[in-house]
Amino acid sequence: xxxxxxxxxxxxxxxxxxxxxxxxxxxxxxxxxxxxxxxxxxxxxxxxxxxxxxxxxxxxxxxxxxxxxxxxxxxxxxxxxxxxxxxxxxxxxxxxxxxxxxxxxxxxxxxxxxxxxxxxxxxxxxxxx
Numbered sequence: 001x002x003x004x005x006x007x008x009x010x011x012x013x014x015x016x017x018x019x020x021x022x023x024x025x026x027x028x029x030x031x032x033x034x035x036x037x038x039x040x041x042x043x044x045x046x047x048x049x050x051x052x053x054x055x056x057x058x059x060x061x062x063x064x065x066x067x068x069x070x071x072x073x074x075x076x077x078x079x080x081x082x083x084x085x086x087x088x089x090x091x092x093x094x095x096x097x098x099x100x101x102x103x104x105x106x107x108x109x110x111x112x113x114x115x116x117x118x119x120x121x122x123x124x125x126x127x128x129x
Contacts, residue, residue: 016083016098023081023106030113031055034074037120071105074113080106 039048059075063082070076081101086094 013098019101020081020083023101024078026110027077027081027106030077030110031074033113033117037117037124040124067102071102074109077106077109 035048035052038051039045042048055075058073059078062070062073062076062079065076065079067080070079083098083101084096085099086096
């Protein structure tokens with residue numbers, strides 16, 4: 001409503017943003033699984049906090065890295081699920097375009113994360129401390 005009041009007449013395409021929200025929740029859960037495992041294995045929680053801080057910086061940095069490299073880091077999937085890209089145009093204007101997310105890579109990452117988390121959790125359940 002505010003956008004129409006300011007003079008914008010482009011309709012919002014809800015599909016890419018609904019997909020982005022769903023994928024964001026899935027990637028957040030996958031990252032949470034890795035950190036939950038790390039917190040269960042490592043005695044010193046300062047290591048877990050430091051790893052989380054470093055991975056946040058890596059996740060932000062992957063927005064600037066080509067997608068071929070981003071696919072090989074767990075934190076790079078935040079950049080892969082983004083449905084919009086900016087392209088340079090003439091002058092100071094930039095054009096924003098919708099792009100297709102690589103669903104195969106994202107599904108593979110989520111399935112691999114679920115399998116790894118299941119196996120490691122099963123092993124942690126059998127350890128006595």
